[in-house]
Amino acid sequence: MTVSSRFDTDGGRVFGLRTDLIEQFIGTVNRDLKAKLGVVIVTLFVIAAIFAPELAPYDPMAQDFAPLQAPALSSETPLGTDSFGRDLLSRLMYGARISLGVGLGAVLFGAISGVLLGLIAGFYGGWIDDLLMRGVDVMWAFPWLLIAIMLVAVFGQGVWNVIVAVGFAYIDDFARITRGEVLSIREEEYVLAAESVGLGDLEIVFEEVFPNTVAPIIVQFTVLVARAMLAEATLSFLGLGVKPSTPTWGALLGQGRDFITTAWWISILPGVLIMITVLGINLFGDALRDAFDVREVDSE
């Protein structure tokens, strides 16, 4: 029955996202070449990361000292091997899992904590706002690397610890952006209208306020995913990341440093991959923002 579908106010959602927003996103991607590029890059790397065990030609940990004698680039190992004779292509593919995973995970951690803080601080204002935001200021005052080193020192190495250590530094970014958005949205009459209808605070924050703050949060998210990947690389480079033998782009970059004059690609390739991924994620984020920002539609 067509009538019921038109009235179906709760329908039209996939994974909690409205289908019309997804359609809008697809439309943006089709129109915009940069968006298309972003989507292609991100999809490619995500696939490489997820299916690394199936796609990688060799076990990334398997050492084979024979090829070391031979020229590094050969038909068997298209990108050569590292100093332990481990296939570089395989290691790069496996490395994508850690690098992308830590990048996404760290920012997700920072975003969830920061957005919650920002929502509470902005919505309630007063001393709650003062307390939370001054706390955030204190976090901001510490260099992130110092905090990360401290956290890794206390909790030890490991993927989850790196995620927390890197993501911790992003809480203040998200908190500040969200709070700023909430402050302006709180003045909108639809928030008062929701109150006049009888909605409770929680419903107002998550149904009326939060959905209208997502555009800048998404942008920040993508910018920070890129930065988090660099942060992970930095930590791994310094030997503070995940276990040294685990392949991550940062670690590969660091390990290749000793051979930069004789086998430059060991360092350069992971660096280039980081750069391309960062670019792809940023383009992807721009497309997401364009699709989700209703305000841009209004101004036409």
Next chain:
Amino acid sequence: MSTDSLETSTAPAAESTDEPLLRATGLRKYFQTETGLLDRFLGEPTHVKAVDGVNLAVGERETLGLVGESGCGKTTLGRVLSRLYDPSAGTLEFDGEEITDLGGDELKRLRKRVQVIFQDPMSSLNPRKTASEIVAKPLEVHDIASGAEKRERLAELFDEVGLQESHLDRYPHEFSGGQRQRIGIARALAVEPDLIIADEPVSALDVSVQAQIINLMKRLQDKYGLSYVFIAHDLSVVKHISDRVAVMYLGKIVERGRKEDIFGNPQHPYTRALLHSIPRVDGERKRHESLLEGNPPSPIDPPSGCRFRTRCPEYLGDECAGTEPELRAVAGESGTVPPPERVEAISTGGESSAEHAIACHWLGRSSERRENQDPMS
């Protein structure tokens, strides 16, 4: 409350209805001005006195028009009346019960009976929700309807406010201003309230659309027995819909009465100046120079005595700066003048009703002297 309470001296000008639906007594709303950390500890806090001692009553099935310039506190008053803001002082009664301090579930129950229509039809609708999601919300919150029943009710509401079923799944930005305001009205109507506070519901709309919305509101009032507090900055807008009118200046009501009193026999210099400045339809005469110059003074530090004295075209003298005039009944008092010549008078025979009251030092003084210096005749 201090001695400046309006209660004691306004006995003759008591509000009309015996048992009003909504009654406000000595209502005040002060906002603390934004201060830095140092000021907070050292300085004295300053307050914006947005609403500064207001008494009013709204009867059942009645419309109270609330009029004043921008910044006079009428929006704040509307929000206090609907309990969106908590009053700083004074009491609010709704249907015989005090609602000043209601919270939690009781406040939620009140929300079902008192609804609000907002000024900006764009800002008052969440841009990320469809029209049906917006109007369905009150039905869900108050467990009024769900499932098929909810859909039926939505279609009914949309039809009632002049929207079509095909509008249900559209987003606010796909509507015109007038249509958006209709969505706002449907949202307010969804819970079948007794009282609707309409905060400048037509100010943001084109003149032709204004009339449609006002007519819609009037029809809904007749059909559902609604009461309205209709806020506007323009007397001509409330003329059509109001039974009673209150004119506000800088946080206080300076004149109130039946519609006929305000439009047929305005007595406060502010009301008279406002009416005088309404452009007339007969294009012959040019628009008059407004008698009101400049902006209202700051409500942080209102003028001593009569708040209107700094802009009053009928300034009386030192009395005005001395004590603050209180609302007093006009009927039978001297110091009154005929309506300004430009006013398209509603005939009252020059008689004020019992509830017609103004807060002005002219009341009780020489009518002759006031007429002689009347700048509007």
